[in-house]
Structures are given as C-alpha cells and as structure tokens.
Amino acid sequence: MSDTPLFKVTIDNITIEVPAGTTILHAARKIGGDVAPPAMCYYSKLEGSGGKCRTCLVEVSKGSEKDPRPMPKLVASCRTTVMDGMEVKNITSPKVVDARASIVEFLLLNHPLDCPICDQAGECHLQDLSYEHGKDGTRYEFQRRTFKKHDIGKYIQLHMTRCILCYRCVYTADQISDKRSHGILDRGDHSEIATFIEKSLDNDFIGNVIDVCPVGALTDKTFRFKNRVWFLKPMDAHRDCPTCSGKVTLWNRGDEVYRVTARKDEWGEVEEWICNDCRFEKKKTSNWVIEGPRLIDRHSVIAQGHYAGKIGLTKPTETFSAVHHGRQPKLLMDIHSVSEVNQTNIDLSSINGPAHSNNFNVNKY
C-alpha cells in the first residue's frame, strides 16, 4: 500500500479508518447503508462533479482532533475531505434531515412528476430520493417551468423539464467522449441543457450521458416508451467490441433485447463506459454472450416480479394441478382472439420508435 496516513472519522457514531484525502461521502459509503448520504450530482468517475445538488449535506460536529471546532454550515460531503478525528452527523442530525427534506422539495419544485410516462421511472434517483427523504406534498402553487424542445439527435431524448442540472452529462461529454457539443445555456432557474445551435449528439461514447443522468432528462431514444424497466430482465452480457470493453447489461423481455446499458454498481454508477455501437446498435441476443442475471438490489422495483428475494432463488413449483387432482388450468379466452394490439408476431423491441396503434393496423390494409 501507499504511505498515505490513515484518518479516523466517525460518521453517525460509527468509526472507520480511511486514507487521507478521502471524502466524507466515500467514507460513509464504506460504512454503507443509511449512513451513506444520497448524491444526485456527484459521480465518483467524473472529475470535478459534485457539490451542486446539496442533497449530500452533512453536519460536521467536530472538525478534527487538532481543531475540534464544528463547521459553521452544513457541508457537501461529496467534496469535503475527512480530517483525522472528524465527527460527522448524517441521519443522526435533525439539521441534516431537515435540510435534505427541503433540498428534495426544491428539486421537485419544477420537476413535472410525469413518472407514469417517464422511461426513467423505476431506476430514477430522484424517485428514490423523494421516497426516502421527501415530504408528502408540495407547497408550490405556481406553474412549473417549461422549455422549448430541443432535438439532440437520433439516439438521445432530452426532456429538459425533468432535468435537475447536476452537470453530470457535461462532465461525461468532456471526459469520456472525444468532443462536447452540449452544455448549459442561460443561468438560474431558466438554465437548460442544450446544444448551440441545434446539433445532434452522436460522438462515440456520448450514449453514456443516458446512464449518468440521475433523472429522466436524458433517455435512450431506441428504448423510448417500449417497456417499463421493471418488466425487463437485466442480464450481464459481453461482446468483443473494438472500441469499448463490451461489458454491458442487457434488458430482456423474453428473447427480445429492449435496451443495452452499462453495468451499474450499488451506488448507481457505471462500472465501465460503453460505446454507442454497443448501446444503440446491438439489439439482438445473438450479438452477445450472456453471462447470467444481473444482481439487482432486492429493494429495487426492478427486482420486483422477477426474483423472489435474492437472485438465484428457485422459482416456486406450480401447485395448480397437484391441488386440482391433476387438472390443468383452463384457458377461457385468448386475448389475441379479440384484441389486435400486441400481436405475438410483432416484436415491440424492433419497432422503430415508440409502439403506436398504427403498428398493429397492418392486417387491415
């Protein structure tokens, strides 16, 4: 190991030793669980990110062994490094709990809450944050802000109304792709993510902005309105890709590959960046070598309905015929005999764009 000294830091009464230079957030993540503050803008793999959303604010009740004075304000744990003997209060501080609830309120102030039609629903960090730290209602009684719509190309859909201005996509384009052609225009509550003037984002690796976006502001156009993420089965897969590592998560329903994303760790951060080719163009199972089901946190809605408890648990055996003396369940009606939508011969994943009634009208013409 290197010769960096180890600092003792106590977070919510749990003491841990971390190398000097570690941020409070990382120390808290080492402890894990509820002690780790939520982070909407910080992304450990993006240099310079963090400090903006203020959801990770914590109280430093003791600065260090040498200078035990508490810090006068709440600090952003993602950008504050630990000192030896520092004592931090996260969920044990009423001030932090209160401030965090108000930050959530601020973030939701102009957020459209269109989760029912948002592709991010189910894997949205703002949803999680609101459930865990938000209040029941809003006190905001005004129109929410709207923006002129910008088309940023065939791969990525921009919904500016959902954006919380975390700047992650800006850092991603700067640090991961070869050229950044989008950025923040304007300032204050009317600032927006956009290209200047109307360009499409199609640099290699730019698709990663979809993965880093904590909300549904940047979503995958090739997956748009195709399916809810919790109906899909995430599978680890890889392929021999000349540009990236080729290690991805496939989101399957049946044999169809609905979308391809990078693999995300327990903090929702991408493990390895993937290229646009892997993400947008390889939508056939035959393109990939399947490794097995992706481990999903059992608290996540994505785990819902697929894996009872932990992954790998055996499916309960079918008991119907056993208790009915060998009788098989009777099919009373086949939905396809009365409905013309969702015909079995049409793969939703292969329709270009969102599914539309026109897609099922083919028989009539």
Place this chain on the structure above:
Amino acid sequence: MAKALQWIKMGRKLLLEKAHVEGIRYYDVYRREGGYRSVEKALKTMTQEEIVEEVKKSGLRGRGGAGFPAGMKWSFIAKPEGVPRHLVCNADESEPGTFKDRYLMEFIPHLLIEGLIVASYALGSNATYIYIRGEYAWIPDILEQTIAEAKANGFLGKNILGTGFDCEIYVQRGAGAYICGEETALIESLEGKRGNPRIKPPFPAIKGAWGRPTVVNNVETLAAVVPIINEGGEEYAKIGVGKSTGTKLISACGNINKPGVYEIDMTISVEEFIYSDEYCGGIPNGKRLKACIPGGSSVPILPANLLLKTAKGETRYMNYESLSDGGFATGSMMGSGGFIVLDEDQCVVRNTYSLARFYRHESCGQCSPCREGTGWMEKVLLRLEKGEGKLSDIDLLWDIQSKIEGNTICPLGDAASWPVAAAIRHFRDEFEWHVTHAAEAQTRNYGLAHYADPIHVPA
C-alpha cells in the same frame, strides 16, 4: 503627531481628496498632484513583506462587502516555487445600490492603477487583471488609456523604475452577470468559462486563476492601498473607530436630496449622514424616513427606528461594527456601501419583490436551493404584492429563505435570503396588511405606520 491629528480632523478624504481637480483623470495632472508616490516608495524602499505588513497594520477591510481584512488575505497567498501568482481586481460592481467603484474608475482611474501596481509588487503578480462588469461598457477604455499612460511613464511594463519588477495590467470585461462578482465565479469567467462559483476549499489564494495562487480584491480596497503606503499603516488605522479603520466610500441613493458617492471616515452617525447637507441632504418633499438598506441590496433592511438607534438605544454610526450591532435580529451590515433610503411612500413588499426578482435573475443555477428557491420566493412575493397572497405565504417565505441560507455553494443564496428575512422580521405588519387589505393595498401604500416610533429600551 500634530500633523497626523490635523489629517484626521481635516483630511477625512483619502480617496476622493483630489477627485475634483481638473484633469485628474490624466497622468500629468495626477502625477503633479502627488500621484504614484506610493509606487516609488514601495518599489524602491520596501520589501514585499513590509508592504503586506503595512496593509495588515492599517486594518484595511475588504471593501467589496464581506469586510475581510485585506492584509490577512494577502498573507494567505501560497508561494510555490516557479508558479506565477496573480492579482485580480474585482470591478464587477453589480450590487444594486452600489456605484462607488464606478466613480473611482471613471474620475480618478490612476488611483486604482497606482494601488494595483503596489499590490502587484507586494503579491508578486506580474500579470494583473481588472475584471470589470460588462455593463460598464465605457470604463474599459478609460482604464486602458490610464494603463497606457502609466506604461509610457515607466510605472508599468518591464523593469518598473529600474527595480527589476515587471508588471502588466489587463482589463477583462465580463458579460453582465452579478454572480461574476463572487471571486471564484469571477476567476472562472476570467479563464473564459461559464461564471459558476467554485466549491471552496481550495481557496483562490492556493488555487485561483489557471490553478495559480490568486488574490481577488475590490477596486476600493486596492485604491486604499495608496494612502496606506503614503502615510503608513498606523496613520491610516488612526482614522475611523475600532476595527473600522480608514475611510469608506458610500454610494447613497433612493429618496434623498443629494444622491452620490461620499467618502466618510466611519465616525459619523447614520442620522447625520442622511440629514446633513454635507452628505445626503435629507429626504425630499418633506417626507419622513421609513426604512433603509445601508450596505447594498443584499444586506438586511432596517426600519427608521432601528436604523438611527441600536436596540440598546445607542446612536448608530456609519461603520462596520455599529451597523451590524444587534446581529441580524436588530442590525444590518456595512456591506459594499450601497446606501438605499426609502421614504414613507415606499412599499416594503414591492421593494422586497424587486430584490427577489433580481436574485432570481442572477442566480447561476448551479446549486439547487438557490436556483429553485429564489424563483419560488419571487413568485410568492409577487402574489403578495398583487394582493393575491395568503397569510400563510409570509411563513412560507420565511421557511424558504431559511432553507436557502447557508446551504448553497456561494454567498448569493445568503444574499437572496437576507433581504426577504429582514423585510419579514421588521415589516411583518405591512406584509399582513397586503393580505388582509388586499384591495386597498393596490391603491395606496402602507405608509410609515409605527416604523419610526422610538424603540422601547429595557432598562
């Protein structure tokens, strides 16, 4: 000693002493009137440490608003081997009600350049920048002409006065953003980036412009270096009281007879400043004083009774300590010296709304409490002003401002919260009246009410 005493009594003006000399804007007159003496003295007879020490002794506090001791700030600058250091002059004077730096730069620009040369020498800055707000469109020309004159006379450029010290001053225009007056946002903008404040630490003294140690000082602070070097730090510290040393430029505006820039020595009372003919000259049309924002739009507003006397019943003076006496509960701040006077015909709700609108417009949008909270406050205040508000809106406003304050990256969040908090703290009746008498509030103002009544001081 006798000379010093006389200086205190008579020469209360240090910066604007020569402001009315014809042609002082140009080098020849400025030099004839004793200009650039401090450069000669500093560069030829003093070491860098001695200058910093002198500024420390003077007790000079940053004139931009925060009032941080300038000498202390200078002594923090890191001096790593082989890394250039920079001095940046903050001329992004955007605080509503503040226009003192503009006066200095327009009328006696050589004073600023002189201060900049001395400060650059003290800090070891060979490339010094003046970051000026975009709205001051005509001033960069004045400054550049001034710099050219100074250079032609050997006070800038290579080997200044044969001392071996090189210094260039560059003028950089901003694009018109209040936030770029915040020092780290200013540095970002100077580097050619979006003017978003940086997260501190590291402070600019360690990692500033282009990652190099940088000191950012206000125009007036740097100009004040000239008398400090000329007269000596201790002599400078004799002017004023306590920790409010030297003189301060106050830009007075609002409902007064003589708006303008005044130099005060921090020993006069607020009442004298408003009513004496030497300064503001009283309130026009025989109106009565209702309220005042004594230090630029972001400091707490005070009703007339708390403005002239502190909560303890003592006279309030125009200096850092006295103006902030009583903390935020009953006091305000010296701030940047933008003195805004409101007479009995002014509506505090409307005034607060227009300030909130300003901060909403100027928030950089980087961190969520300020970006979302300032807009929310503006909307609620507009509703109250239009007579469509509810009594609960006042508590809501209080809650919003308390959630913004202290939770943001830079002080703009605080600056947006304080005026709203102070207006509600001192003028709650007026806010309530806007709800309970909604229709009447659209036709007339609340008036003076009890805001000038003497405050009961418990024995």
